[in-house]
Amino acid sequence: MKWNVFSEQDKETNARTGFFSNNAADKVICKTPHCILVTSRGSLPHVTNDVLSEFPCLGLQLETFDFLWLNSNSKLKGSDILREFGAGMHEYCQLQPHPLYLSFVSQQQVDKITFSAKRQQFHAYQRGNTITFSWSDYLELVQTSYCDMVECPSVVTKDDSKNGGVWDSNRLQRDCEQSTQLQYEFIQQWSQQHGPSFEQSMCIGVVQGGMKEEQRRRHAQSISQLNGIGGFYIDVLPAKLTEQQKLASISISNLPPWLPRGMEASGSLEQVLALVGCGVDYFISSYPYILSTHGYALDLPHKNNLWNIQYRNNTDPLSLHCSCPVCRRYTRAYLNHLLNTHEMLAMTLLMIHNSAQYIQFFHQIQQAIETKTFGAFQKQFLASRRVDDS
Ligand SMILES: [Zn+2]
Secondary structure, rough: EEEEEEEEEEOOOOOOOEEEEOOOOOOEEEEOOOEEEEEEOOOOOOOHHHHHOOOHHHHHHHHOEHHEEEEOOOOEEOOOHHHHHHOHHHHHOOOOOOOEEOOOOOOOOEEEEEEEOOEEEEEEEHHHHHHHEEEHHEEEHHHHHOEEEEEEEOOOOOOOOOOOOOOOOHHHHHHHHHHOOOOOHHHHHHHOOHHHHHHHEEEEEOOOOOOOOHHHHHHHHHHHHOOOOOOOEEEEOOHHHHHHHHHHHHHHHHHOOOOEEEEEEOOOOHHHHHEEEEEOOOOOOHHHHHHHHOOOOOOOOOOOOOOOOOOHHOOOOOOOOOHHHHHHHOOHHHHHHHHHOOOOHHHHHHHHHHHHHHHHHHHHHHHHHHHHHHHHHHHHHHHHHEEOOO
């Protein structure tokens, strides 16, 4: 997997387009900016694989914790099962057409990650539990999964809320230095031990630095210098959008422009637009899932709350401009009924539709950048947006 930048870059912003392609055949897999949707054990929640096949070039994120032990009772290691299976995660999860992204850890799920050099073990602290796994557990999972994009391991620091949310600069610097060292060693070992899987995958460097601008600049520079990095993930904690934009811009200005950079963006469409403007190329997101759980249906640029009584007799599709399987068959009234009678089918149908609209949103962004009208598109999108929160 590699990424190529197109020449188009928006004049007013740093928005740009590019594409991921297959190393061997140089076949375009997907254009950027694009989304990589979060899965649960390799499945997009509520969406079956036959429906997924209707979505072209959909990137999917796999969560390491889901695959370290595929059988929680026997503690059978995921890498042992995958090694015996021999054909990698695409085949194992039946996700052949989709680019797969293996994240080391989801920032949203853990409170902290530490690494003990003496024991060669990671400790992930998650809602009162501690999960321990070794350096080799992760390396073996990477080598047997054949994912298209693989994140380097890193330690995770969050602000010390007991200390009034103030960052401890010394600790942050120590953690950043340890993360750089871990990423360096990971690339060395992966490339030396298993050449082909390293060749096929894109190694993603993790850029950290908390909310400290200087620390972020320094960490971006040190990760950029690691040989073997094919792209970057900019690790930014949930914060105000303006703060996220600032940290993204500082990180990006210190990264090589010929490599792709990604961020987590499950918050809103406004967040995606703002970060595209900073030059972010791919987005790890569970936004369609979050919308669907709250009964919302996207009707670009709007989102409608289908719980609302106003849709009880509305025979329009969820969006007049959507060609997804749900819009071809069902009405707003039907979804309103399913939600109000607490039928589980509502989630399935909303998830299919919202995922299709979300992908459509990224196509609109790509088109706007290609025609050098991203700034105008962003302004118009935000100005015309009606959000039905009732
Ligand atoms: Zn639809």
